[in-house]
Amino acid sequence: MTADTAQSLARLAAERVDHRFKGLPPDADGLTVAELAGQRRNLFTGGFATPVLALSAERLEHNLKLMETYAARHGLAFAPHGKTSMAPQLFQRQIEHGAWGITLAVPHQVRVARAFGTRRVFLANELVDAAALRWIAAELAADPDFELVCYVDSVRGVELMDAALRDATRPVDVVVELAAGEGARTGVRTEAECAAVADAVAGTRTLRLVGVAGYEGEVPKADTERVTAWLRRLVALAADFDKAGRFSGLDEIVVSAGGSAWFDAVAEVFAEIPELSLPVLKLLRSGAYVSHDDGHYRKLTPFNRVPEEGALEPAFRLWTQVVSRPSAEQAFVNAGKRDAAYDLDLPFAQVIRRDGAERPATGVSVTALSDQHAWLATTPEADLEVGDWVGLGLSHPCTSFDKWQLIPVAEADGTVVDYVRTFF
Numbered sequence: 001m002t003a004d005t006a007q008s009l010a011r012l013a014a015e016r017v018d019h020r021f022k023g024l025p026p027d028a029d030g031l032t033v034a035e036l037a038g039q040r041r042n043l044f045t046g047g048f049a050t051p052v053l054a055l056s057a058e059r060l061e062h063n064l065k066l067m068e069t070y071a072a073r074h075g076l077a078f079a080p081h082g083k084t085s086m087a088p089q090l091f092q093r094q095i096e097h098g099a100w101g102i103t104l105a106v107p108h109q110v111r112v113a114r115a116f117g118t119r120r121v122f123l124a125n126e127l128v129d130a131a132a133l134r135w136i137a138a139e140l141a142a143d144p145d146f147e148l149v150c151y152v153d154s155v156r157g158v159e160l161m162d163a164a165l166r167d168a169t170r171p172v173d174v175v176v177e178l179a180a181g182e183g184a185r186t187g188v189r190t191e192a193e194c195a196a197v198a199d200a201v202a203g204t205r206t207l208r209l210v211g212v213a214g215y216e217g218e219v220p221k222a223d224t225e226r227v228t229a230w231l232r233r234l235v236a237l238a239a240d241f242d243k244a245g246r247f248s249g250l251d252e253i254v255v256s257a258g259g260s261a262w263f264d265a266v267a268e269v270f271a272e273i274p275e276l277s278l279p280v281l282k283l284l285r286s287g288a289y290v291s292h293d294d295g296h297y298r299k300l301t302p303f304n305r306v307p308e309e310g311a312l313e314p315a316f317r318l319w320t321q322v323v324s325r326p327s328a329e330q331a332f333v334n335a336g337k338r339d340a341a342y343d344l345d346l347p348f349a350q351v352i353r354r355d356g357a358e359r360p361a362t363g364v365s366v367t368a369l370s371d372q373h374a375w376l377a378t379t380p381e382a383d384l385e386v387g388d389w390v391g392l393g394l395s396h397p398c399t400s401f402d403k404w405q406l407i408p409v410a411e412a413d414g415t416v417v418d419y420v421r422t423f424f
Contacts, residue, residue, distance in 0.1 A: 001092060001096070001117075002117045002119070004117035005092060005116055005117030005118075008088065008115060008116040008117055009088065009089060009092065009116065012033065012088070012089065012421050013032065013033050013034035013037075014032050014033070014034065015032065015033050015421070016029075016030060016031070016032060016033075017029060017030070017031050017032070017033060017036055017406075018030070020405060020406075021405055021406040022049075022051075022052075022339075022404070022405075023048055023049055023050070023051060023052030023053065023404075023408070024036070024048065024049070024052075024406065024408075025041065025046060025047030025048055025049070026047065026049065027047055028047070033406070033419050033421070036419065037416070037417065037418055037419055040415050040416065040417060041415075041416050042413075042414045042415055042416070043319070043408060043410045043414040043415075043416055044319075044353060044356070044389070044414050045356075045414070046416065048319075048408070048416075050319055050320050050321040050334055050335070050389065051318060051319060051320045051321075051333075051334055051335035051339045052318075052319050052408065053316065053317075053318050053319075053339070053400070053403075053404045053407055053408075054316070054317055054318075054319060054407065054408045054409070054410045054416075055291065055315050055316060055407055055408070055409045055410070055420060056313075056315045056316075056317070056409075056410065056411075056412070057409050057410060057411045057412075057417055057418070058411065058412055059292075059313040059314065059315035060290070060291065060315045060409065062312075062313050063289050063290055063291070063292055063312050063313060063315060064093055064094065064097045064290065065097060066289070066310045066311075066312060067080070067097075067286065067289050068097040068098040068099075069310070070263075070267075070309060070310070071098065071284055072098065073309075074267040074270075074271065075270075075271065075282065076258075076266075076267060076270065076282050076283070076284045077100040077281050077282060077283045077284065078094075078098060078099045078100055078283075078284050078285075078286075079099060079100050079101045079102060079103045079120070079122045079256075079283055079284070079285050080094050080099055080102065080103060080285065080286060080287045080289070080290065081102075081103040081104075081105070081124070081259075081285050081286065081287025081288075082102040082103060082104050082109060082113060082287065083103075083104060083105045083106075083109060083287065083398065084287035084288050084290060084291070084397050084398050084401065085287075085290055085291070085397070085401045085420070085422065086109065086112060086401060086402070086422050086423045086424050087401065087407075087420045087421060087422045087423075088112065088113070088115075088116035088118075088421070088423070089418075089420050089421065090290055090420060091113060091116065091118060092116070094290065095118075100120060100281075100283065101118065101119065101120025101121055101122060101147070102118050102120070102121055102122070103121075103122045103123075103124050103285040103287065104121055104122070104123055104124070105123070105124055105125050106125060107123075107127065107129060107132035107135070107136070110123060110136065110148070111135070112423045114139055114146070119143075119145050119146055119147065120146075120147045120148075121146075121147070121148045121149075122148075122149050122150075122256065122283065122285065123148060123149065123150035123151065124150075124151060124213070124215065124256075124285060125150065125151055125186070126150070126151050126152065126153055126154075126157055126177070126186060127150045127151070127161065128157050128160040128161060128164075129164075130160070130163070130164035133161060133164035133165055133172070134164060134165075136148060136172065137165055137167070137168035137169070137170070137172070140168070140169075140170040140172070141168070141169045141170060147173070148172065148173065149173045149174065149175055149210060149211075149254060150172065150173075150174055150175075151174065151175060151176075151177040151186070151187075151213065152174045152175070152176060152177065152197055152201060152207070153176070153177045153179070153186055153187050153188045153197065154188070154197060155196060155197055155200040157197075158197060158200040158201055158204065158207065159200070161174075161204075161206065161207060162204040162206050162207065165206035165207070166206065168206050171204075171205065171206055171207055171208040172206065172207055172208070173207075173208050173210045174201060174207050174208065174209060174210065175209070175210060175211045175212055175213040175254055175256065176188060176194050176197050176198055176201075176209070176211075176212050176213075176237070176241075177212075177213055177214050178194060178212060178213070178214040178230075178233065178234050178237055179214065179218075180214060180215060180216060180217075180218035180219040180220070180230055181218070181219055181220045181230065182220070183220060184218040184219065184220060185215070185218045187214055187215075187218075191233075191237060191240070194212075194237055194241075195241075195244075198241060198246055202246070208250075209241075209246055209247065210247070210250060210252075210253070210254050211238060211247070211253050211254025211255055211256065211281070212234055212237045212238045212241065212254070212255055212256075213234075213254065213255070213256035213257060213283075214230075214234055214256075214257055215257065215259060216230055216231055216257050216258070216259065216262050216265065216266065217259035217260075217261055217262060222261075222262070224265060227262045227265045228265050228268070228269060231257060231265060231266060231269035231270075232269055232272075234255065234257060235255065235269060235270070235272065235273050235274075238253060238255045238273070238276070238280075239273075239274060239276060242276045242277050242278070247276075247277065247278060250278055251278065251279075252278055252279045252280065252281045253276055253277075253278050253279070253280050253281065254280075254281045254283060255270065255273060255280055255281070255282055255283065256281075256282075256283035256284075256285060257270075257284070257285070258283075258284035258285045258286050259285070259286055259287075259288075260286045260287065260288040260289060260297055260300070260301065261297075261300040261301070261302065262302065263284055263286045263302050264302035264305055264306050264309075265302075266284055267284075270282040287398075288396075288397050288398065289312055290315075290397070291314070291315040291316050291397040291400070291401070292312040292313060292314045292315060292397070293314050293316065293341075293393070293394055293395050293396060293397050293400075294314045294316075294348050294350070294393030294394060294395060295344060295345035295348065295393070295394070295395025295396065296344045296345060296395045296396050297312075297395075297396070297397070298314065298395075314393060314394075316393070316394050316397065316400055317350070317391045317392065317393065317394075318335055318339060318340055318347065318391070318392040318393075318394055318400075319389055319390075319391055319392075320333035320334055320335040320339075320374065320389070320390050320391075320392060321333060321334050321387065321388070321389055321390070322376075322384060322385065322386050322387060322388045322389075322390060323373075323386065324386065325384065325385065325386050328378065328380070329377060329378055329379075330375070330376065330377065330378065331364075331376040331378055331384050332373045332374065332375060332376065333373065333374045333376060333390050333392075334372065334373065335372070335373075335374055335392070336369045336370045336371050336372045336373045336374055337369045337370070337371050338371055338372060338403065339372075339403055339404075340369065340374070340392065340394055340400070340403070341394045341395055341396045341397070341398075341399040341400040341403075342369050342399075343396055343399050344395050344396040344399075345395035345396070346366045346367070346368070346369065346395075347366045347369075347374060347392040347393060347394055347395070348365075348366065348392060348393040348394075348395075349361040349364040349365055349366055349376065349390055349391075349392060350391050350392065350393045351390070351391040352364070352383070352384060352388050352389070352390055352391075353388065353389040353390075353391070354385070354387075354388050354389075358391075359383075361382075361390060361391075362381055362382060362383075363378055363379035363380070363381040363382030364376055364377075364378055364379075364382050364384060364390070365377050366392065374392070376390075401422050401424075402422065402424040404422060405421065405422055406419050406420070406421055406422075407419065407420045407422065
């Protein structure tokens with residue numbers, strides 16, 4: 001950890017707890033985050049107010065270690081996508097677990113990462129905003145250890161970048177983004193157009209072409225065969241660019257892909273990359289692994305296809321309280337769209353706590369969300385009363401972190417050992 005990072009994280013620990021942070025004990029107002037963490041309060045008996053989102057300390061550590069091991073086993077560099085958590089404390093833990101750097105999506109996220117000393121950023125997006133480009137140029141000029149790579153996918157984009165960076169003292173490193181297919185998201189559609197974009201980069205002094213990249217998760221009707229075929233196109237593009245001498249003067253060539261659904265295919269195809277004129281930085285960018293989930297990624301994770309490699313564990317649980325039980329078939333808890341991810345799946349009722357005892361949420365399911373309530377359907381076997389705590393599993397971590405500014409990290413017995421600060 002650099003001195004700048006340590007100082008920035010220390011400032012987070014010195015932040016005062018107050019009304020900004022929902023779910024935290026009201027009697028903790030005025031304490032610093034470090035002081036509150038030092039009290040090691042219990043999530044269930046220490047004054048926390050529902051709803052409250054918690055991260056499992058053990059499962060978080062398990063997931064960090066698993067992806068570190070996976071990347072090393074397959075010879076991959078790892079730049080986990082920071083947009084998932086936007087939590088500098090987790091960025092640092094990911095780096096401590098072997099990450100090359102952090103992937104981000106928009107300039108504001110880069111500003112957050114830089115404020116906490118992140119030295120390597122892969123910006124998995126096109127960047128044509130002049131103000132943001134000038135800020136990045138200033139960061140590069142001020143810190144010779146700062147490295148940033150971003151996408152380009154059009155000649156017009158290259159022209160806009162060049163115009164904004166005309167006074168830059170260091171070139172901005174770029175990779176040509178290969179689109180995942182017709183009708184997919186961003187990226188260059190054909191290899192001929194890729195060459196034209198690369199030529200445009202070569203015609204500037206403000207940009208430097210360092211490789212190729214893309215996102216296989218956008219492959220239309222994605223399956224193993226289609227994703228593998230697209231990844232081989234990406235590798236072939238890198239080889240063609242290298243053969244044409246487009247990477248002369250570099251120390252390494254960047255080839256990057258990898259979301260959270262197909263990183264096994266990325267590992268397999270990147271293992272086939274032929275010997276090029278320079279070493280290849282095979283950069284994986286999966287991000288949702290850090291907390292995993294109980295829905296979308298539980299179903300999609302590549303570890304389902306390669307169970308011998310291990311398994312990620314869902315680390316989030318949203319604790320809510322039954323506030324209304326109007327009928328034998330219905331109940332309401334005090335968390336809704338403001339608190340829980342709902343863009344891919346509704347939350348999942350998992351456990352019920354009453355008088356310190358925890359049991360499965362048998363016969364309880366979430367059927368809808370209002371702003372501040374979850375609608376529960378209950379069968380005759382459901383034992384549920386007003387005042388019970390209900391633990392909900394969540395789907396899609398990228399829209400779970402963003403609803404909570406300060407998240408307790410709790411051990412299995414409920415002891416809260418840390419708090420994760422997010423910046424969205």
